[in-house]
Amino acid sequence: MLATIQDRGRFGYQKYGVNVNGAMDEGSARVANLLVGNPEDAAVLELTLSGAALRFTEDHLIAICGANMSPMMDQASLPMWQPIIVKKGSILTFASYVSGCRVYVAMAGGIRVPLVLGSSSTNMRGQLGGFNGRSLHSGDMLEVGHVDEASRSARLWKRLQQSRGPAFNAKLFAMAPEEQVTIRFIPGPEYELLTADSKQKWLNGTWRIDAQSDRMGYRLHGEMLELEGSKEMISEGTVHGLIQLPANGQPIVLLSDRQTTGGYPRIAFVAAVDIPMFGQLKPGDAIRFVPVTIDEAEHLLLEYEQDMAMLKAAMMLKCSGA
Amino acid sequence: MKAEIMALGEKSIIITLGDDIDEQTHNRVVHLLAELEGHKLQGVIEYVPAYCTITIHYDPWHIWKWARSNNMQLSSPRVWLQKQLEAIIEPYIEGKNEESSDSRGRIVEIPVCYGGSYGPDLVDVARHNELTPEEVIAIHSSGTYLVHMLGFAPGFPYLGGMNKAIAMPRKAIPRASIEAGSVGIAGAQTGIYPISTPGGWRIIGRTPLKLFHPEFEIPTLIETGDRIKFIPITHEQFASIGELHWT
Numbered sequence: 001m002l003a004t005i006q007d008r009g010r011f012g013y014q015k016y017g018v019n020v021n022g023a024m025d026e027g028s029a030r031v032a033n034l035l036v037g038n039p040e041d042a043a044v045l046e047l048t049l050s051g052a053a054l055r056f057t058e059d060h061l062i063a064i065c066g067a068n069m070s071p072m073m074d075q076a077s078l079p080m081w082q083p084i085i086v087k088k089g090s091i092l093t094f095a096s097y098v099s100g101c102r103v104y105v106a107m108a109g110g111i112r113v114p115l116v117l118g119s120s121s122t123n124m125r126g127q128l129g130g131f132n133g134r135s136l137h138s139g140d141m142l143e144v145g146h147v148d149e150a151s152r153s154a155r156l157w158k159r160l161q162q163s164r165g166p167a168f169n170a171k172l173f174a175m176a177p178e179e180q181v182t183i184r185f186i187p188g189p190e191y192e193l194l195t196a197d198s199k200q201k202w203l204n205g206t207w208r209i210d211a212q213s214d215r216m217g218y219r220l221h222g223e224m225l226e227l228e229g230s231k232e233m234i235s236e237g238t239v240h241g242l243i244q245l246p247a248n249g250q251p252i253v254l255l256s257d258r259q260t261t262g263g264y265p266r267i268a269f270v271a272a273v274d275i276p277m278f279g280q281l282k283p284g285d286a287i288r289f290v291p292v293t294i295d296e297a298e299h300l301l302l303e304y305e306q307d308m309a310m311l312k313a314a315m316m317l318k319c320s321g322a
Numbered sequence: 323m324k325a326e327i328m329a330l331g332e333k334s335i336i337i338t339l340g341d342d343i344d345e346q347t348h349n350r351v352v353h354l355l356a357e358l359e360g361h362k363l364q365g366v367i368e369y370v371p372a373y374c375t376i377t378i379h380y381d382p383w384h385i386w387k388w389a390r391s392n393n394m395q396l397s398s399p400r401v402w403l404q405k406q407l408e409a410i411i412e413p414y415i416e417g418k419n420e421e422s423s424d425s426r427g428r429i430v431e432i433p434v435c436y437g438g439s440y441g442p443d444l445v446d447v448a449r450h451n452e453l454t455p456e457e458v459i460a461i462h463s464s465g466t467y468l469v470h471m472l473g474f475a476p477g478f479p480y481l482g483g484m485n486k487a488i489a490m491p492r493k494a495i496p497r498a499s500i501e502a503g504s505v506g507i508a509g510a511q512t513g514i515y516p517i518s519t520p521g522g523w524r525i526i527g528r529t530p531l532k533l534f535h536p537e538f539e540i541p542t543l544i545e546t547g548d549r550i551k552f553i554p555i556t557h558e559q560f561a562s563i564g565e566l567h568w569t
Contacts, residue, residue: 237377261473
């Protein structure tokens with residue numbers, strides 16, 4: 001089990017070698033925040049696989065998004081993808097694994113940790129940001145930001161207390177990996193250097209997430225890929241979702257904790273809208289790749305952001321106190 | 323001289339200014355970086371310079387919203403940004419900026435206590451190159467090293483200019499942890515570990531200076547474009563500088 005504090009990432013310092021970090025399934029983290037009236041980039045809790053137990057020392061407005069780990073509170077199962085009020089003294093647990101890999105808990109007011117270089121995200125390797133620069137251990141006490149009377153969160157909270165009917169939800173944003181996940185990719189600068197045979201293997205093969213995968217990158221296990229000739233690479237800035245091909249022929253997908261620079265052949269980029277899916281994939285899961293053009297990928301991203309903007313606008317209405 | 327623009331996915335663009343690791347290419351990178359940072363282009367999140375390239379990370383949605391609120395017709399944020407960048411780098415394609423042998427010219431002196439417990443591999447590096455440890459220290463501390471880029475770990479400088487007479491391949495089995503401030507050699511490269519991390523470099527000494535300060539807006543002591551000189555110091559000096567620096 002790995003539990004860390006994350007936001008959307010630490011930007012602006014890659015030129016100093018400082019990793020971006022941030023939520024692996026950024027979409028779920030953003031939605032969880034919006035559901036409790038927070039800014040999208042507030043700090044949330046990221047729990048990997050078998051969840052943790054959280055005891056609340058105050059009443060809180062929270063939302064649970066991402067992987068389905070059967071969230072429970074005091075013997076009752078809790079709904080996901082919607083704002084819920086939890087009572088002082090209650091304990092949130094995760095009963096059993098259903099799907100996904102990472103679950104996000106947002107709390108109205110945001111989790112309060114000191115900002116380091118403008119972000120709350122935990123950089124475990126650099127031991128900075130988040131909760132004392134490390135993952136959470138049992139016994140740690142988290143501080144939650146104050147919810148101001150006039151804030152969106154406070155109005156939403158009041159509204160939820162008054163109405164007993166079923167609350168709204170944002171299940172539309174749920175990304176549960178199915179039997180076999182299809183990931184869209186944009187061919188990278190060295191894609192054309194793949195041998196014809198390797199290109200077929202890449203496109204038609206099933207790729208499994210290797211056990212040696214973590215927040216830095218996911219190693220893909222499948223048939224070995226080869227490039228025509230050898231290409232001498234000079235280190236350059238890396239990109240979120242870049243798929244590199246090291247000499248062993250097994251691709252690596254660079255994710256949230258990636259190094260800022262690298263020098264392996266760049267065979268592909270995961271379409272930005274599909275990067276959050278990697279946050280929900282776990283070792284052993286199977287994926288296939290289908291190509292999209294860069295224009296298609298950009299279009300998909302703008303559509304996704306439009307959906308997110310609609311959720312934001314809808315939450316503004318819910319919080320308007322009317 | 324080249325200056326190429328290429329998309330790296332739909333959220334990043336890379337500008338390539340050369341094909342080799344050399345000072346001329348580096349100067350072009352540093353020069354263009356300063357120019358780009360002055361332009362405040364819509365949607366740009368950050369610029370990441372490297373040996374021959376500048377990677378630009380941007381937010382297509384930001385550009386899209388900005389264009390919409392300014393009643394601009396935009397078919398693609400990427401195409402728009404690429405066009406802006408093309409206009410800025412044009413002089414670099416023409417080669418008009420070749421003369422600026424600039425760099426900020428900053429020289430950063432790094433005190434290093436060589437050998438002993440701070441540099442456990444100094445003797446091996448000497449033996450490997452048929453030199454005495456004193457000769458390795460003399461060679462290592464006589465050079466001036468250009469900081470081509472920072473990467474790998476927070477504040478880690480990629481330095482150019484090491485004398486090959488003291489080169490040695492990495493250790494076959496990396497150490498589980500290398501202390502922050504360790505100065506090492508890997509092949510024909512030398513570098514400093516700003517934070518404690520696993521690594522396979524041959525460690526020949528350690529600096530008492532703190533190279534990474536996450537509490538400052540510029541969090542690294544060394545920046546891309548700086549030149550570094552290593553100044554040999556004694557154990558006693560290491561202790562006194564360390565106290566000055568860490569309190």
